[in-house]
Amino acid sequence: MHLERRDFRFCSSSRMLTALVFILLCVQPGCGQTCTEGFAFERRTRQCIDVDECRILPDACRGDMRCVNQNGGYLCIPRSLYNQPYRPEAIPPEPVYPDPSAGFQDTFLPGPPRSVEPSYPRMRSTVQCILGYALAEDGTCNDINECETNSHHCNPTQLCINSEGGYTCSCAEGYWLLGGQCQDIDECRYGYCQQLCANTPGSYSCSCNPGFILNPDSRTCQDVDECADEPCSHGCFNTYGSYMCNCNEGFELASDGTTCIDLDECSFSDFLCQYRCVNTPGSFSCICPPAYYVHEDSRSCEDINECDTGNNTCTTAQVCFNFQGGYTCLNSLQCHPPYIVVSDNQCMCSAENPACRDKPFTILYRHMDLPSGRSVPADIFQMQATTRYPGAFYIFQIKSGNDGREFYMRQTSNVSATLVLSRPIRGPKEVVLDLEMVTVNNVINFRGSSIIRLTIFVSEHPF
Known part of the structure; x- marks a missing residue:
């Protein structure tokens, strides 16, 4: 049995093809990392991974040779010696491997270099295992766990992952390789959380603003319907991340934002x-x-018109007079001598009676009401001569009762005048005015007068 050896010239074409594949892989975006020969940069893990030349290269091994992929290379071994120790006639010189500290992104220990040419002499009792394996007592080659034996070249920030015939140096989850060192990834910087984010060594944690709760995905937040817990004393309106309380008509929101108090x-x-x-x-x-x-x-x-409703105390002999805020019972008219009654509201003093000389010819009784504090000036009563004599003229004046000078007479024509309220009167109060109309006739040398005795009931209120 013998091993087929690939010389440098033959492997150079294969390596060129491998390099071409590697270059094609690195054309893609994110391939800014540089990996050593036999490795390609994987964007997902951001690490250099081994290239399987046995799968990529056509006819990597010829004849009865089987291609065995190694980290950073491959071996051509006779099928009969596959996974068996081989006994070369002479031990080849110690191969030279890449320096792990020479700037590799992932330190690895590849299998035997492709430049080593195996020999095919007769078998010897001396057994030698390929790199990455150790000779057991039973004469078999077993994988060396470089991670357990601490024979790896990973730096202290990296994790050593053992593999068949070698090992891989990588960063723990939540870390990436920068400047040859594994450094923590700040997930918060890249928006891993929807709202609040707290970075931790190798990880992160998300939280939500008040009014939100964290979804089962531990990254996004959803609104909390605070109104479901009935925080408001009256009405509640849910908003995005909060809520608002409203009150029924006639109430206002208290300073606590939830309680409704009566509106005065x-x-x-x-x-x-x-x-x-x-x-x-x-x-x-x-x-x-x-x-x-x-x-x-x-x-x-x-x-309330007590005279109409019958809710009064007047007798049948009296007359009920209603005014604003009350009523009064008027007795039957009684005229003082020398006056005599001529109607239910008028007294007369006859001209034939000597006692009536210099007295008003008639006295007419009238009643009215007035609200307290009525605005002024205001026309409140009107007088007019009912009998007109040729050559006569009329004088209108307030004869008595205007002690506070709240009233005055304004003559509107030669036969009429109006009583004007000039100052407000506050009630309750009863005012009696004698309004005199003087008749003067110079043709017959006549002068006489008539009186309207006006009683004004001023109410207590301005309505």
Whole structure:
């Protein structure tokens, strides 16, 4: 038996083909790493891996020789000696291997160099194993575990991985080779996490912002529906990463952002209600003083007409007079002598009666109501002569009752005048005015007067 030897010239063409394959592999992007002959750079692991020449090279071994791939090379061994120790007649010189510290990205220990030429003499009792194997007592060649025997050339930052006939130096997961040293990969820099990322030696951990939880993939985050836990006292609206509380009408959100407190609408304005505003949970209501009721608008006050409703204390002999916020019972008219009653609201003093001289001819009784604090000026009552005499003219004046000078008469024509409120009057108050109309006729040398006794009931409230 003999071993076939490949001389340098024959292997050079094979190596050129191998180099060509290697160059083609390195044309791809990311092949910035340089590997020694017999190795190619793998982008996935970012390491130099062995090239299987037995599979790539056509007719790597000829005849009855079998190709055996080695780290960084291959061997041609007779099939009868495959995996058996061989006994060369003379021990070939010690082969020269690449220096592991000469800048390789992955340090490896290849099999016998392709430049070693085996000899085929007769068998001897001396057995020699190929590089990477050790001779056992039974005469077989067993693989040497360089990682356990610490006979590898991996630097302290690398991991030694034993293989059949050799070993490989690589970096642990989460590390990559930079400048001949295994350095930690900062996964956070490359966006491994969707939100928060914490880099750790050889790894990383993801976490989420408040309002999110980590998905089962431990990288992405999903929104938390906080409203499912009912954090709000009224309504809740879920938002991306948070939530918002809202309150029912009539309530406002407290400073804690979740509790709803009653809104005091009455404190906003003095004009919500005409009289008085009463706050209620979530709303408000208007109330009115006695003798008033709340109008349909739920805010303004309307006078209750006790004379119409019958809710009064007047007798059948009296007349019920309603005014804003109350009523009064008027007795039957009684005229003081020398006046006599001529109607239910008028007294007359006859001209034939000497006692009536220099007295008003008639006294007419009228009643009206007035809201407290009514805006001024305001026309409130009108007088007019009902009988006109040729050559006569009329003078209108306030004869009595205007002590505070709240009123004045404005003559609107030669036969009429208007009572004007010039200053506001605050109630409740009762004002009695004697409004006089003086008739003057110079043709017949006549002068006479008539009185309207006007009683004004000023209410307590301005409505």
